[in-house]
Amino acid sequence: MPKWALPMFAVDMLLRRRVDDDASINELGVVFHTKTSSYIAPRIFARTWRTVRSFAGFEWVTGHTFRKTVATILESQADLRTSSLQLGHSSEAVTSTY
Incomplete structure (x- = not known):
């Protein structure tokens, strides 16, 4: 799997989104998901x-x-x-x- 570098502002935003996400809904642990916790x-x-x-x-x-x-x-x-x-x-x- 390829790896890309992200600027720190993007990393911070993604981490905030992950922390703010409801873990009981986001069973897959993805950053962006549907309301039913499946992939988009x-x-x-x-x-x-x-x-x-x-x-x-x-x-x-x-x-x-x-x-x-x-x-x-x-x-x-x-x-x-x-x-x-x-x-x-x-x-x-x-x-x-x-």
Whole structure:
């Protein structure tokens, strides 16, 4: 399983969410789950994400937008090798292309 580094603000937010979660409902121990404690199906997430984007007027924001944002931040914060690993690229050459 791949491992990615997260900035501390993201780690803190995820830990707070986990601590605030009701353990009796969240039997799987996941950060994001349904009301019945099951995993969120990708199609359900996609539908919810489309609705939220539309409501907020951000229809143009996609998963690729987030990925590009992360790549831009990494470009100024990390070396090429670290960036390549974080983005899951097959080589540093792929990372340097983008």
